[in-house]
Amino acid sequence: MTRASPWWARDVYADRKPFLKARGKITAATRHFFASEGFTEVETAALQVSGGNETHLTAFSTELIGQGGDRSRLFLHTSPEFACKKLLAAGEERIFTLARVFRNRERSALHHPEFTMLEWYRVGEPTLRLMEDCAGLLAAAARAAGATDLAWRGRVCDPFEEPEIVTCCEAFAAHASIDLEALLDDRDGLARAAARDGIRVAEDDSWSDLFSKILSEKVEGRLGSERPTILTDYPLSEAALARPSEDDPRFADRFELYVCGVEVANGFAELTDPVEQRRRFEAQMAEKSRIYRERYPIDEDFLEALPLMPQASGVALGFDRLVMLATGAERIEHVLWTPVAELGSAG
DSSP: OOOOOOTTSHHHHHHHHHHHHHHHHHHHHHHHHHHHTTOEEOOOOSEESOOOSOTTOBOEEEEEEOTTSOEEEEEEOSOSHHHHHHHHHHTOOEEEEEEEEEOBTOOSSSOOSEEEEEEEEEETOOHHHHHHHHHHHHHHHHHHHTOSSEEETTEEEOTTSOOEEEEHHHHHHHHHOOOTGGGTTOHHHHHHHHHHTTOOOOTTOOHHHHHHHHIIIIIGGGSSSBSOEEEEOOBGGGOTTBOBOSSOTTBBSEEEEEETTEEEEEEEEBOOOHHHHHHHHHHHHHHHHHHHSOOOOOOHHHHHHGGGSOSEEEEEEEHHHHHHHHHTOSSGGGGOSSOOOOTTOOO
């Protein structure tokens, strides 16, 4: 078996260099975008007491050794979210960060164990304002890369077009012929609907598992064609840190941005109720324990800061994916300066 050339081989690096140069231009354009909006760039610690409390996120763990030899388990953060919200509690009102984040069990054309997350928050502003930010960033990235279209696997999307806004219920009805609203509390009904649509259903699939399968297999690939799509109004169970919608508390004030069938960003109005947040974290960790036989501690410092945090909205955007779409790169490694080596491989 022939070993693939490492990323630092001159011919491999030469092929990637145009993507990396474009990345630098998009990074500069991103910083300019937020500076023009009055944001402060912040840096958050990568070492945290919790690996995050969402069921399907897997963190890298490590050990902190104190001067006296005492040992504490810490995690490389899967998101800068907890730290950013503590900064909001401290008094910041408009912040953004280009954070290196770490997620285990994730490697594909669009996933990497270490990647860059662009995260930003606006105090006292609705999610609609952040949707406008997303549209502005798509256009800024395209201009910086000299691109007229965003592209992924033969599909193209106009980054200068106003995004279409579609609710989860509308998307499930259009692309999976499923009445999601009627099945919000009906696991078996959703399972039957999924099976009718050709989706494999396991006996231990929860309602959330089925929702994710349908979204992944039937809906996501059809979003963001020709112009960006913003998918809104997720069922409340699918938004661990978001506030309920003021219009209908069965749904969350949450949205995701899709381009060429690729999920690029996740945004929502932030939950500030520590009691409800703890309940959600504990439920998520119970489910994680059932599926993966592990759980992460809850960041008590975060829950203590939460009631001091003002009403705010925030977005997490996969920066590497944005660069890929703006440059036409086929794999995330093409836009990373130094990709993480696979076990047993130098490339």
